[in-house]
Amino acid sequence: MTGTPVQAPTGAWTTGTLVEIDRTDRLVRLRLDVADRVDHLPGQHYVLRLRADDDYTASRSYSVASDPADSLLELMVECLPGGEVSGFLHDEAREGDVFEVRGPIGGWFTWTGDVPIVCVGGGTGVVPFVAMLRHARRIGAERLIRVCAVGRTRAELPYADELLAAGAFVALTRENLDGRVSAPPYLDELEPLVAGAERAYVCGSVGFASYATRLLGEVGVRADSIRVEQFGATA
Missing domain, CATH: 3.40.50.80 (Nucleotide-binding domain of ferredoxin-NADP reductase (FNR) module)
Structure with a gap:
C-alpha cells in the first residue's frame, strides 16, 4: 500500500531570525525563530531567500531537521562550491540576521509515526x-x-x-x-x-x-x- 499524501500544513512567506549557528568545514546548522510559524510535519522543507540591497534575490530549499514541537526551526546546509546561498549562509550569516522564509512545504514525503x-x-x-x-x-x-x-x-x-x-x-x-x-x-x-x-x-x-x-x-x-x-x- 503506497498511501496517499496527508493534508500537510503549508506556510506563506514570512521572516526567520537566526538565533543559533554552528559551522564545520562543509556544513552550517541554522536555528531560526520564524514569525507566525506554521508547525511542520517531519519530512517537509522550507525555502530560504536572500535579498540584496539592489533587490536581487536568490533562494534554495532545505529540509527541516527539527521536531515539530521544537520552538525553533532547524536547517542543515551543505556549503557547495560556488553555492550562492549556501556559501553566504556558511561564511557570512550571523546570529540576529533576518531571512525571508516560506514553509512548511510538501506532503508526499512526510511521516507522522503512523506506519513502520x-x-x-x-x-x-x-x-x-x-x-x-x-x-x-x-x-x-x-x-x-x-x-x-x-x-x-x-x-x-x-x-x-x-x-x-x-x-x-x-x-x-x-x-x-x-x-x-x-x-x-x-x-x-x-x-x-x-x-x-x-x-x-x-x-x-x-x-x-x-x-x-x-x-x-x-x-x-x-x-x-x-x-x-x-x-x-x-x-
Missing part, C-alpha cells in the same frame, strides 16, 4: 530523517522507524553522532567506522532494516537516490511503497 518505515539517506539527505527520528522519540514511536545513513566520512555526515545514538545504521564510504570497512551498504546490511516496513523513504542526490531505490528493490521493497526526494544534478 525504513529511511535511506545520503549526505545531507539524512536531514529529514533526523526530524522523523526526533519526532518518533518524542511520541514513543522509535520502534516504527529504521534509518540507513550513508556518508563519506563521519565528519562530513550531518548529525552522525545523533544518528548513531538513535540506532541508525551508518555506512561510510571513505573511512572505517567501528570495525566496519568503508563501503556503501551491502544487501545483507539493509535486509534487517526493511523487514516489516510498510513504506520506504529515500533522500539524497540524483545519483544516490537512483542507487538507493535500486538497492531497496533488490532486498524486496516494492517500488510503489518507496517515496523519493532528490536534489542536485549529479551523484
